[in-house]
Amino acid sequence: DSGVTQTPKHLITATGQRVTLRCSPRSGDLSVYWYQQSLDQGLQFLIQYYNGEERAKGNILERFSAQQFPDLHSELNLSSLELGDSALYFCASSVGLAGGGTDTQYFGPGTRLTVL
Amino acid sequence: DAKTTQPNSMESNEEEPVHLPCNHSTISGTDYIHWYRQLPSQGPEYVIHGLTSNVNNRMASLAIAEDRKSSTLILHRATLRDAAVYYCILRRGAYNNNDMRFGAGTRLTVKP
Numbered sequence: 001d002s003g004v005t006q007t008p009k010h011l012i013t014a015t016g017q018r019v020t021l022r023c024s025p026r027s028g029d030l031s032v033y034w035y036q037q038s039l040d041q042g043l044q045f046l047i048q049y050y051n052g053e054e055r056a057k058g059n060i061l062e063r064f065s066a067q068q069f070p071d072l073h074s075e076l077n078l079s080s081l082e083l084g085d086s087a088l089y090f091c092a093s094s095v096g097l098a099g100g101g102t103d104t105q106y107f108g109p110g111t112r113l114t115v116l
Numbered sequence: 117d118a119k120t121t122q123p124n125s126m127e128s129n130e131e132e133p134v135h136l137p138c139n140h141s142t143i144s145g146t147d148y149i150h151w152y153r154q155l156p157s158q159g160p161e162y163v164i165h166g167l168t169s170n171v172n173n174r175m176a177s178l179a180i181a182e183d184r185k186s187s188t189l190i191l192h193r194a195t196l197r198d199a200a201v202y203y204c205i206l207r208r209g210a211y212n213n214n215d216m217r218f219g220a221g222t223r224l225t226v227k228p
Contacts, residue, residue, distance in 0.1 A: 002159065033215065043160070043203075043218035056215045090159045101148040101167070101207060105216060107159030 003027065004108035006091050012114045018079040021111045023091030025072055031055065031096025032074040033105060034066055038087040049074055050096045081115045088112050120204045125223045128194045136189040136222055138204030143184050148207050150216070151178065151189050153200040160203065160218075163189065199226045 003026035013019055025032050034046040036059075045058035049068035060066075063081075068074045078085060089112075092105040121139040128134040140149065151163040164171055164178045166187070171178040177190040191198055203221040 002161070004159075035218075042220055043154075045215045045217060048215050058215060058217075092159070101146070102165070103207075104162045104165075105152075105160075107161065110159050 002106040002108060004091060004093050004106050006089075006108040006111050008111060009109070010112050010114075012116065013081060014116055015081055015083060017081050017115075018077065019081065019113065021076040021078070021089050021091075021113075023074045023076070023093075023108060025074070025091075025093030026106055029093035029095055029106070030072065031094045031103075032068055032072070033092040033094070034060075034074070034076050035090040035092065035107075036087050037090060037110075038084075041087075043090075046076070055096075078113070083115050086113055086115045120206060120219055122202070122204055122219065122222045124220065125225065127225045127227060128191075128198075130196060130226055130228050131193050134191040134194045134198070134224065134226075136191075136202050136204075136224065137186065138188070139186045140204070140206055141185045143206055144208070146208055149178065149180060149184075149187050150205045150207050151176070152203045152205065152216075152218075154203070154221070155197075155200045163202070165207075194224075194226045196226050196228060199224055 005024045007022045030051045033048045037043045046060040048056040066076045088110045090110045092107045094103045094105045150165040152160040154160045166178045179188045201221040
């Protein structure tokens with residue numbers, strides 16, 4: 001158990017819909033990261049928040065957005081869903097102060113999104 | 117970001133050592149070498165990291181070449197639970213640079 005929680009575990013929805021994925025970081029961690037894992041693209045970094053502010057952006061679509069709240073939990077919003085958005089979505093957290101060299105990320109169990 | 121090259125797959129026998137190679141010929145002086153693994157149906161988990169010297173922890177050892185252009189993750193006695201995809205990732209040791217870019221990794225199969 002990494003200490004990172006994600007809800008829901010599974011989500012099935014239809015094309016065109018909007019969903020929200022939730023992540024609670026480990027106690028004391030200020031950084032939250034979102035990743036997408038699909039069969040053809042592998043693990044892709046989407047976005048990072050540090051203490052409520054966006055810190056880094058990866059391959060995140062304009063239809064997707066995220067935020068980190070004052071209690072440090074984060075939500076990933078996916079809108080106008082397409083079949084190709086079906087994937088595993090992982091959240092990770094880290095202390096976030098040390099920089100990439102020594103900052104360990106702890107991953108949650110993921111949310112499996114199926115778009116029909 | 118500097119890239120890494122890993123074999124797509126490897127096999128090992130249970131209770132034998134496993135050496136997982138990673139090439140990173142364009143590594144820069146401030147890049148740390150990180151290894152994560154992803155067990156089936158789970159999120160990735162941290163294994164080990166290093167900069168220049170070899171590193172040991174309870175999970176594995178990391179051997180880094182003198183020129184740092186390659187490294188090897190060593191599992192001293194593979195168990196069935198070690199069957200996973202292993203990712204070698206370079207991360208720049210700079211403030212404000214925390215995201216990780218995963219490659220395809222090496223899928224390790226452990227045979228009983």
